[in-house]
Amino acid sequence: LSCLALIVGIYLILQALEAAVVRRRPETATLRALGVSPQAIRRAWQGEALIMGVIGTLCGLLLGWILAQVTVRAIAQTVNALYYSNTAKAAAWNWSEAFFAGTLGILASAVAGWLPAKEAFETPPAQMLQRGARSDGIRLLMKPWLGGVLIALAAIAHLSPAWRASDGTSLPLAGYAAAFLWVAGAGILSGALFPLVAYLARLLGERFPGLYYAASQLRHATGRHRLATAGLVVAVAMAGGMSVLVGSFETTVTRWLDNVMKADLFIACQGTGNASSRNRLQAETWQAIQQDPAVEHSEISQFYPITLEGRPTILAGVDLLASERSLDPIWLVPPPESLLADVKEEWGVMSEPFAYRFNKEVGDLIDVPTPYGARTVKLAGIFADYGNEFGSVVVSREKLSQWFRDDRAARMAIQLRPGADLSAVQARWMQSYPGIVVTNNRQLRAEAIRIFRQTFAVTHGLKWIGVFVALSGLSLALTSMLMERERELMTLRALGLGQRGIGRATAWESLGLATVGLIVGLLLSVMLGHLIVYVINRQAFGWTLLFDLPLRNFATLAVGVLAVSALVGYLTGSRLSRA
Numbered sequence: 339l340s341c342l343a344l345i346v347g348i349y350l351i352l353q354a355l356e357a358a359v360v361r362r363r364p365e366t367a368t369l370r371a372l373g374v375s376p377q378a379i380r381r382a383w384q385g386e387a388l389i390m391g392v393i394g395t396l397c398g399l400l401l402g403w404i405l406a407q408v409t410v411r412a413i414a415q416t417v418n419a420l421y422y423s424n425t426a427k428a429a430a431w432n433w434s435e436a437f438f439a440g441t442l443g444i445l446a447s448a449v450a451g452w453l454p455a456k457e458a459f460e461t462p463p464a465q466m467l468q469r470g471a472r473s474d475g476i477r478l479l480m481k482p483w484l485g486g487v488l489i490a491l492a493a494i495a496h497l498s499p500a501w502r503a504s505d506g507t508s509l510p511l512a513g514y515a516a517a518f519l520w521v522a523g524a525g526i527l528s529g530a531l532f533p534l535v536a537y538l539a540r541l542l543g544e545r546f547p548g549l550y551y552a553a554s555q556l557r558h559a560t561g562r563h564r565l566a567t568a569g570l571v572v573a574v575a576m577a578g579g580m581s582v583l584v585g586s587f588e589t590t591v592t593r594w595l596d597n598v599m600k601a602d603l604f605i606a607c608q609g610t611g612n613a614s615s616r617n618r619l620q621a622e623t624w625q626a627i628q629q630d631p632a633v634e635h636s637e638i639s640q641f642y643p644i645t646l647e648g649r650p651t652i653l654a655g656v657d658l659l660a661s662e663r664s665l666d667p668i669w670l671v672p673p674p675e676s677l678l679a680d681v682k683e684e685w686g687v688m689s690e691p692f693a694y695r696f697n698k699e700v701g702d703l704i705d706v707p708t709p710y711g712a713r714t715v716k717l718a719g720i721f722a723d724y725g726n727e728f729g730s731v732v733v734s735r736e737k738l739s740q741w742f743r744d745d746r747a748a749r750m751a752i753q754l755r756p757g758a759d760l761s762a763v764q765a766r767w768m769q770s771y772p773g774i775v776v777t778n779n780r781q782l783r784a785e786a787i788r789i790f791r792q793t794f795a796v797t798h799g800l801k802w803i804g805v806f807v808a809l810s811g812l813s814l815a816l817t818s819m820l821m822e823r824e825r826e827l828m829t830l831r832a833l834g835l836g837q838r839g840i841g842r843a844t845a846w847e848s849l850g851l852a853t854v855g856l857i858v859g860l861l862l863s864v865m866l867g868h869l870i871v872y873v874i875n876r877q878a879f880g881w882t883l884l885f886d887l888p889l890r891n892f893a894t895l896a897v898g899v900l901a902v903s904a905l906v907g908y909l910t911g912s913r914l915s916r917a
Contacts, residue, residue: 484526495519585886586871591724603752603778633753646696687721
């Protein structure tokens with residue numbers, strides 16, 4: 339997401355420098371006439387882009403550090419709940435990360451400044467001095483065959499496997515490459531829609547001079563039109579793709595919680611926030627609760643953090659034969675019934691992240707370390723788990739207690755008898771056993787969803803920042819193009835179109851650009867969402883998510899972009915028409 343936002347920033351720098359090239363053409367032509375070499379002018383423009391990059395990067399690093407303080411507080415609760423205990427409440431400054439981000443930002447600015455510098459270097463002085471002379475802008479965006487090649491390469495890259503480090507860490511480098519190739523290719527191919535939009539605008543605009551004029555501009559769209567649209571395509575795709583990811587994740591987690599939280603009450607020892615906690619319920623405590631008259635069924639669970647093949651994971655123990663009464667996992671590969679009936683063989687099931695991270699399949703044998711020697715476990719099934727990315731192996735609780743010689747419990751899942759007062763039982767147990775925490779299913783599920791939404795709140799803010807930057811680039815592009823049409827604007831005013839009429843014409847042109855950007859951006863966001871859910875997320879975490887299209891978010895994004903684009907176009911056109 340950060341790198342996609344950086345691409346939007348590159349488009350913004352391109353548009354800013356192109357606008358500067360148009361505005362300062364007389365200066366550049368004067369320098370050329372005074373004998374300054376084209377190479378020196380090119381170096382001056384590239385130097386200006388580099389200075390912009392340095393200043394913007396330094397400001398970005400400072401702003402990023404400030405925003406990180408807020409982010410850490412928002413995400414710390416999720417980390418504590420799902421992974422490991424962490425007392426960090428502020429983000430420390432990391433010089434290696436700052437150097438990497440800063441270098442990336444400066445290099446991106448230098449690359450963005452190269453194309454406008456090339457235009458200033460190649461444009462003859464006579465054309466620069468000519469008032470109203472137009473430039474096609476970046477010609478690279480006017481080559482649809484290049485966009486097709488990039489899309490084809492992206493299709494190949496997204497089928498490639500992840501890169502695996504020696505420690506088992508998986509990085510979806512090919513997936514990232516596919517995302518960038520898709521973004522670049524879609525930005526170039528978006529220009530192919532301009533003739534269609536111009537044709538529709540001409541059909542509707544025969545009685546509206548402003549719309550008819552906007553259609554004439556879109557019909558012969560220049561590189562500046564395409565550059566503004568490409569920036570908007572990336573921003574919309576970034577926002578839509580992250581909405582697909584968050585929506586898919588929320589749908590999946592909600593369904594997962596509905597399956598694994600079927601019990602009425604959950605009991606744990608105070609201070610138990612995750613699987614790595616050493617706090618446990620004593621045997622006499624959970625046995626006394628089991629014998630309570632209000633209890634119809636109970637399930638005891640144990641968790642131990644272990645190291646397997648040099649990598650951390652979780653070893654859990656539950657009552658596998660009776661788990662469907664309170665805990666009903668989402669089976670990807672269910673264990674065979676014949677093996678379930680065999681109480682002598684030491685078997686277990688693994689989570690999907692464990693299978694992907696350790697490259698294990700059903701039927702494989704693993705040696706599980708215990709304080710009293712390793713135990714060989716046969717893996718008999720795979721279940722979906724979104725609680726940790728390290729993966730987990732689940733065996734029979736009775737066997738796990740024997741292996742570790744520990745009969746304490748990490749948690750209990752309680753199913754009450756019909757007619758039992760849940761609140762009364764909860765209050766009575768917490769009074770009778772001061773060291774435990776009793777949570778009802780509804781509260782626990784609501785808390786899990788709240789923590790989940792809090793974690794992803796950061797992504798929503800970041801994606802809207804990208805959209806705002808792209809709309810700023812749209813304003814810059816319109817300003818640059820209208821400055822080139824100075825004589826046209828004078829003619830339109832002389833023909834009686836007026837300041838408001840020119841503003842409406844520019845608003846229609848801006849809406850045309852935004853429409854193309856939205857159509858291509860939303861289609862690209864679906865492709866990116868599919869890539870993130872089924873390739874990048876799968877290769878990075880080993881999780882299979884349920885794909886979900888957030889149509890309401892898409893509609894909000896479309897209405898917001900179109901409304902702001904029309905407003906930006908109207909204000910830009912009416913302001914320049916007064917000059």
